[in-house]
Each structure stands twice: as C-alpha cells, then as structure tokens.
Amino acid sequence: MAAKKRGLGRGLEALLGGDAEPVPLVEGEGELRTLVIATIQPGRYQPRHAMDPERLDDLAASIKAQGVIQPIVVRTIARDRYELIAGVRHKLGDYAPIALGEGLTIVIENHQDFTSRELVAFCEKYGPSVRIVYDVGNSFPVAEAPLDFTRVIAPYVAHVHLKDYRAQWTDEGYRLVRCAIGDGAVPFTELVAILGEHHSSLTAVLEPGALEARHVRLFTPDWWKGYAPKRAEELAACLKAARRNRLADDADYRTPWERGADDELSQYELDMIRRSAANMKALGLM
Numbered sequence: 208m209a210a211k212k213r214g215l216g217r218g219l220e221a222l223l224g225g226d227a228e229p230v231p232l233v234e235g236e237g238e239l240r241t242l243v244i245a246t247i248q249p250g251r252y253q254p255r256h257a258m259d260p261e262r263l264d265d266l267a268a269s270i271k272a273q274g275v276i277q278p279i280v281v282r283t284i285a286r287d288r289y290e291l292i293a294g295v296r297h298k299l300g301d302y303a304p305i306a307l308g309e310g311l312t313i314v315i316e317n318h319q320d321f322t323s324r325e326l327v328a329f330c331e332k333y334g335p336s337v338r339i340v341y342d343v344g345n346s347f348p349v350a351e352a353p354l355d356f357t358r359v360i361a362p363y364v365a366h367v368h369l370k371d372y373r374a375q376w377t378d379e380g381y382r383l384v385r386c387a388i389g390d391g392a393v394p395f396t397e398l399v400a401i402l403g404e405h406h407s408s409l410t411a412v413l414e415p416g417a418l419e420a421r422h423v424r425l426f427t428p429d430w431w432k433g434y435a436p437k438r439a440e441e442l443a444a445c446l447k448a449a450r451r452n453r454l455a456d457d458a459d460y461r462t463p464w465e466r467g468a469d470d471e472l473s474q475y476e477l478d479m480i481r482r483s484a485a486n487m488k489a490l491g492l493m
Contacts, residue, residue, distance in 0.1 A: 299333045307336035314365050316340040319348035319421065322434065323359035330363040339363045341402075343393050344370030344416060347383055349434060350425050352444035353393050357401045364402060367411035369395075369487060375454040379424040384460040385416040387479050389486025392451040396490060411492070413483050415476075418464035 299313065306313050313336055317326055323346070330337050341364045346356035371391035372383040389395060402409060424430045454460060463471040487493045 296329075296332075299329060299337055303333040303336045307334060311336065312365055313337050314340045316368070317342050317345045317349075317356075317360075319345045322349045323351055323356045326360055327363060338365035340366045340368060342368040342370055342414065343395075343398060344368075344372050344383075344391075347372060347374065347381075347392070347445065347449055348421060348423050350423070350437065350442060350445050352441070352448040353398055354401065354448070355441060355444055357398050361401050361405045364406065364409065367402070367409055368414040369411055369483075369492070370414045370416055371483075372416055373452055373454040374449040375420075375458065375460050376456055377422065378426070379422070380426045380430070381423055381449055382454075382460060383416065383421045383423060384454050385418065385420070385462055385479075386452075387486060388413055388415060388483035389490065390452060390482070392449055392453070394448070394451070395487075395492065399490075399492065413480060413487065415479050415483060418462045420460050420462075420465070 302313060313333075315321070315326060315329060315337065317323070317339065321329075326339050330339065339360050341357075341360060343353060343357075346353045349356075369388050371386055371388040371393045373386045373391045374381040375384055376382075463469070463475050484493060
C-alpha cells in the first residue's frame, strides 16, 4: 500500500513531523526562541491552504535533514499557543505591487487583533496600495485609547466603520458591550477631527458591534502575551477612555441573542440602527 501523502491541511505536524523537534521562532522585535510544533496553529489569513503532496514531502525531508533555515514568524494568542502571521506578510508582498499597477488598494481592517503600530508597519512596508479600514470601536480590544489609535493610523485610513461600545468593568478587565453608535465610549467628534487633519473626505458605514460581548481580560498575565508591552501613560489613556458612558458593574449586559430571546432580535436591531443613525446625524456625520 502506498504511504499516505502528508500536507498542511492536516496541521503543521504533517509537514514538520510531529512535536518532538522544536522549531525556531521569531516573536516581536528580534526575539529568537524555540517552540514545540504542536503549540503553533495556522494563521487566519494563511494564503496557502493546499500544496502539492510531492513538494511537501520533499520539503519535509529537507527540513529533517538540514533543519529550518528561516525562522517562522508568530504572534502569541494564549498561554503556550501561537499563530503564524508570516502568511499575511507573504500575501501582501505578492499582491501589493499588482494592486499598485492596477490602481487598486488593499485594505486591512483593525479587527480586534492588530495594534495601531502593526497596521502602520504593514502600510509602510508594502507601500501606497496597502491602507487601513478603520473600525473605530476596535481600539479597546487591543488596549489602546481611541484617540491614540487614531493619531497613529490616521494618514493611512481609506475607509471607516463607525462602531461603539460601552465598557463594563470586571475583575479581569472590561467587557465590551454592544450599544447604539454614539451612546458609548468612542469620542466621535474628536476622532473625526483627527482624521480630518489628513483627509478632505472619507467614506464610512454604520457597523454596530457583535451580538456577543467581548471580554478583554487585560488584568490577567495571559492577555499580555498576545501584545507588546505598553507605556503606563498609554494604558492609562485607554482605561480612562473606556470609562466614558460605562455600563454599571451589575447591569445585565446581554443582548437578545445572548439571552436566547430570538423573537426580540428584529426590533432590537431596527431600534439600534435607527438610534445610531440619529446620533451620527446629530454630530453632522450623516
């Protein structure tokens, strides 16, 4: 019987041969470490989802014989869990020149994962065809104050998602609770003024938050393994910003979705989008 071909579709162990041999790791700025293969998972934006089995076997044999010559690039996502991010850079490196030649722009959204400086690094490395879709509610999940985040990325913003949250404080950090846009912690007037220093106009859409609250456990050691250290002043600015229009600690933060009240969802969504639109109109943003 022919031996089964191994590939990335069955995990990194299929390529690298189990977790007995650690592989080199680059994490952050110039930090070289060694990790067990089983602790690494493919990136969400990994561009290669399938590879030729013969080429994989050749590559696996080469790695076993010679080792990994080029360290892999990962980010910490939990205790002893890492995610490959080199795929993001590889994809941008491939497509950014093509987009530039076609007069197109590749936009990356700050989807509650990359920090402001990480996003700017992508734009600066890959040039004017790579820009940012700015979700204005998503600075809190990475422990950055909205205005600080905006000042860093403003020159590179190509489109805006208007979102808002109310923060509910917990023993582990804060919970980001969905609310009508304009009723929460995001300071829209000041934020838009910063964007206006760099752009005469920008397109934007209303985008209420997720139906499930996000718990940002930044008071726990594990949370900080996913992000670079911050200056005390930067963290203090975030914590202060999150207290604006905050939700009481004992308030029921659950949406109809979280309470299982499906019959209430339609009216809940309509009420929220209507109030969001009214708030943005009052600010002159619609």
